[in-house]
Amino acid sequence: MTDPRLETxxxxxxxxxxxxxxxxxxxxxxxxxxxxxxxxxxxNQAWMDMATTVGMWSLRGASLCSVIEKDTGRWVGRVGPWLPEGAIGTEVGWAITPAAWGKGYATEAARAAMSWAFDHLSWTEVIHCIDAPNAASITVAERLGSRWLRADHEADGKEVQVYGQSRETWRTPTSGQLKSGPLPT
Incomplete structure (x- = not known):
């Protein structure tokens, strides 16, 4: 599989x-x-985590992507399909640098990653594992059309709130894929 290059x-x-x-x-x-x-x-830990992310592309055919602003070439975060050993499910996650907060980048990038995961990885569901007090990420999940599914525990025992949606829901006119905002090109 060729590594993706997604553009919004x-x-x-x-x-x-x-x-x-x-x-x-x-x-x-x-x-x-x-x-x-x-x-x-x-x-050094960040380098190890980045190397793990790169390795996951080879092992799983999916992983986080670096998010780059087109206009500036600036690295602004990491977003993408995330499927480590012991994962709760087929997740699309995001982390945007605070200097880029408030611009809608997490939603825009996650929308592209979700479309790619459904279309190219044949995932039937995408989830987002979010700490209960993380209101900003809950808002992103809801903007994507995801809804609260359940509380669960990650492999390390950490409790998270699981938001998500099925491929069928994603493809309906009211889903996050079709809501206003920049879409993948």
Whole structure:
């Protein structure tokens, strides 16, 4: 399988490359950005996590993408299908650097990743595992057309709220795929 390059009106999503480390490590060093996704990480830990993400592309045919602003070429986050060992389900997750918050990038990028997962990975469901107090991510999930499904525990025992939707729901006119906003090109 060829690694995807997804484009929306404002963003490019592609597998991480070595040059993404500064952005990746910067996000992981910002407590506001990682408070709900495992906490602060050193630059070396961020590199290991980025390398794991790259490796997941080879092992699973899916993983997080680096999110790049088209206009500036700036790395603004990571979004994509996430299916590690012991996963609760077929997840699309997101993490955007605080400097890019409030622009709708998480929703725009996740919309593209969900379409790709349904169309190219043949996933029948996409979920989002979210900490209960993470109101911003819950809002993103709802903008995507996902709804609360259940509380569950990740492989490390952490309790999360699981939002999601089926491929059939995604393809209906009221789904997140067809709501207003930039769509994948």
């Amino acid at each position: 009106t404002r963003l490019i999503l592609r597998p991480p490359v070595d040059e993404d480390l500064d952005g990746w490590a910067g996000l992981d060093a910002d407590e506001r950005a990682v408070g709900f996704i495992g906490g602060l990480r050193t630059r």
